[in-house]
Amino acid sequence: MSLFLVKGAGVAGLAVAYELLRRGEDVDIVDFQDTVGQGASFFAGGMLAPYCEREAAEEVVLTLGLDAAEWWDKAVPGAVIRNGTLVVAQPRDLSDLTRFASRTTGHSWLGREDIATLEPSLAGRFDKALFFENEAHLDPRLALTGLAKAIGNLGGLFHLGWGPPPKKNYTAVLDCTGPAAIPHIPGLRGVRGEMLYLETSEVALSRPVRMLHPRHPIYVVPRDDHRFMVGATMIETDDDGPISARSLMELLNAAYALHPAFGEARVVETGVGIRPAFADNVPRVVETEEGLAIAGMHRHGFLLAPAMARKAATRLSNGAGLREEIIA
Amino acid sequence: MLTLYDTELSSRLLLGTARYPSPAVLSEAVKRSGAGIVTVSLRRETSGGKTGGAFFELIRELGVRILPNTAGCHSASEAVLTAKMAREVFGTNWIKLEVIGHHDSLQPDVFELVEAARVLTDEGFEVFPYTTDDLIVGEKLLVAGCRVLMPWCAPIGSAAGPRNPSALVAMRAAFPDIPLIVDAGLGRPSHAATVMELGYDAVLLNTAVAMAGDPPAMAEAFAKATDAGRLAYLAGMLEPRDMAVPSTPVIGKAVFS
Numbered sequence: 127m128s129l130f131l132v133k134g135a136g137v138a139g140l141a142v143a144y145e146l147l148r149r150g151e152d153v154d155i156v157d158f159q160d161t162v163g164q165g166a167s168f169f170a171g172g173m174l175a176p177y178c179e180r181e182a183a184e185e186v187v188l189t190l191g192l193d194a195a196e197w198w199d200k201a202v203p204g205a206v207i208r209n210g211t212l213v214v215a216q217p218r219d220l221s222d223l224t225r226f227a228s229r230t231t232g233h234s235w236l237g238r239e240d241i242a243t244l245e246p247s248l249a250g251r252f253d254k255a256l257f258f259e260n261e262a263h264l265d266p267r268l269a270l271t272g273l274a275k276a277i278g279n280l281g282g283l284f285h286l287g288w289g290p291p292p293k294k295n296y297t298a299v300l301d302c303t304g305p306a307a308i309p310h311i312p313g314l315r316g317v318r319g320e321m322l323y324l325e326t327s328e329v330a331l332s333r334p335v336r337m338l339h340p341r342h343p344i345y346v347v348p349r350d351d352h353r354f355m356v357g358a359t360m361i362e363t364d365d366d367g368p369i370s371a372r373s374l375m376e377l378l379n380a381a382y383a384l385h386p387a388f389g390e391a392r393v394v395e396t397g398v399g400i401r402p403a404f405a406d407n408v409p410r411v412v413e414t415e416e417g418l419a420i421a422g423m424h425r426h427g428f429l430l431a432p433a434m435a436r437k438a439a440t441r442l443s444n445g446a447g448l449r450e451e452i453i454a
Numbered sequence: 455m456l457t458l459y460d461t462e463l464s465s466r467l468l469l470g471t472a473r474y475p476s477p478a479v480l481s482e483a484v485k486r487s488g489a490g491i492v493t494v495s496l497r498r499e500t501s502g503g504k505t506g507g508a509f510f511e512l513i514r515e516l517g518v519r520i521l522p523n524t525a526g527c528h529s530a531s532e533a534v535l536t537a538k539m540a541r542e543v544f545g546t547n548w549i550k551l552e553v554i555g556h557h558d559s560l561q562p563d564v565f566e567l568v569e570a571a572r573v574l575t576d577e578g579f580e581v582f583p584y585t586t587d588d589l590i591v592g593e594k595l596l597v598a599g600c601r602v603l604m605p606w607c608a609p610i611g612s613a614a615g616p617r618n619p620s621a622l623v624a625m626r627a628a629f630p631d632i633p634l635i636v637d638a639g640l641g642r643p644s645h646a647a648t649v650m651e652l653g654y655d656a657v658l659l660n661t662a663v664a665m666a667g668d669p670p671a672m673a674e675a676f677a678k679a680t681d682a683g684r685l686a687y688l689a690g691m692l693e694p695r696d697m698a699v700p701s702t703p704v705i706g707k708a709v710f711s
Contacts (some may be wrong), residue, residue: 308508
């Protein structure tokens with residue numbers, strides 16, 4: 127049995143801590159925030175949508191993401207909602223829907239009546255939609271709180287908030303610090319994501335809905351208590367300042383186009399997160415001086431953390447030693 | 455060779471850098487296209503005045519000339535400000551001037567465009583104006599100091615291809631000595647070949663490559679079509695006629711029909 131230190135209590139850090147504990151190792155987790163999941167994870171959509179992501183992501187994002195829902199379901203029972211994903215487009219953007227269909231698999235075409243059956247709130251609003259039946263979603267905040275609890279139950283120790291880091295003889299350190307690792311890991315850059323939460327009881331959705339648009343595609347992920355997470359921009363900068371007026375307008379405009387009732391919703395929260403990413407937007411387990419880092423999760427934190435955590439934990443836990451960088 | 459503001463370029467394809475699946479794919483597409491110039495949007499990768507340092511660094515590493523653009527600007531003053539920011543960030547006097555009249559149609563506001571071109575030329579910029587195929591606007595842009603014109607052939611991102619070839623022909627005829635680059639609306643390599651056959655000097659594209667299933671392969675396809683169109687223009691094409699014309703003499707041959 128070895129003792130590992132995980133730096134960063136976001137989705138990657140908690141996932142790898144859990145995987146190491148499952149393999150019988152001891153784990154300490156440190157983060158300068160007072161609670162878990164306060165970085166980009168806090169603002170994530172929580173879509174477990176490997177088929178949809180394949181539209182713009184490499185094939186490996188699909189293959190590694192396929193069993194994410196199952197992993198989350200086991201680690202945090204009850205967290206995963208398996209209702210699929212609905213993809214729609216405004217009538218004049220129907221060619222974008224056709225394009226999306228041609229770039230992805232695992233979907234079926236729906237007509238007006240099917241859409242109305244699946245999402246009564248969207249009845250009559252769209253003629254066609256793509257339904258990705260085997261996708262799922264979760265509430266990132268609930269999921270990480272649940273995962274932290276599971277880690278505690280397995281004997282993992284949290285050291286949260288500013289304070290002296292525990293001085294122990296660690297076998298290896300896992301850097302899961304997300305954007306904080308950008309200066310230390312070559313090839314890593316920051317991609318800014320802006321999002322907001324709307325609250326309204328006039329719309330009800332059972333699954334994430336993506337609305338395609340040539341300039342401002344959005345997704346709306348339903349949460350408990352009539353809240354909807356609307357995201358997200360992708361801007362090539364590591365500036366984590368408040369959401370810009372332009373982005374806010376674009377997100378709100380798109381949400382309003384999806385359903386006019388969103389125009390009356392309350393904007394209860396806006397948020398900005400920095401997603402660390404490599405040039406191909408694919409995450410990696412990389413070697414560091416102290417051990418390993420899980421880096422470059424880009425917009426696939428909840429989707430790919432399970433696979434990356436397993437990779438890292440397997441390398442550390444079976445004593446195979448550190449090898450060359452593994453491309454996911 | 456293509457000469458733009460005294461710079462000689464061997465490629466007649468200019469590539470935009472927005473909307474690729476990843477910077478790695480973008481980089482591969484630029485390489486496969488052989489493009490000597492890439493355009494970069496300052497606004498798109500800006501938040502509250504701070505710009506995308508790491509992304510811009512990736513663009514610089516491509517090793518090709520950078521033509522910053524003012525995409526997303528809706529007035530002359532906004533475009534001038536963005537151009538000045540671009541000069542700071544990229545250390546170039548080149549600017550692709552885009553002043554959008556309406557955020558939905560993305561039609562250029564030619565009045566603001568001419569005004570911005572005049573101001574920027576006075577400030578030492580070398581302006582590449584994104585304009586319509588209107589001849590008078592073209593003339594005013596030249597008076598404002600532009601030495602390149604970049605007309606659309608269809609709305610931005612529409613992939614519709616040349617919608618009004620006669621207007622493009624008229625523009626070529628009206629400005630025989632000015633480099634003309636078709637800037638927007640190209641969807642397929644055959645569109646690029648078509649405008650090059652009309653005598654255009656180069657093409658600029660982004661969406662048609664970035665959103666293709668395999669962007670690097672599509673970049674190469676466009677490069678080949680652009681070259682083919684240029685070569686055909688230089689070679690001199692036959693004018694179409696209504697009747698069949700036999701390619702071998704028929705006189706003296708036995709007629710069996």
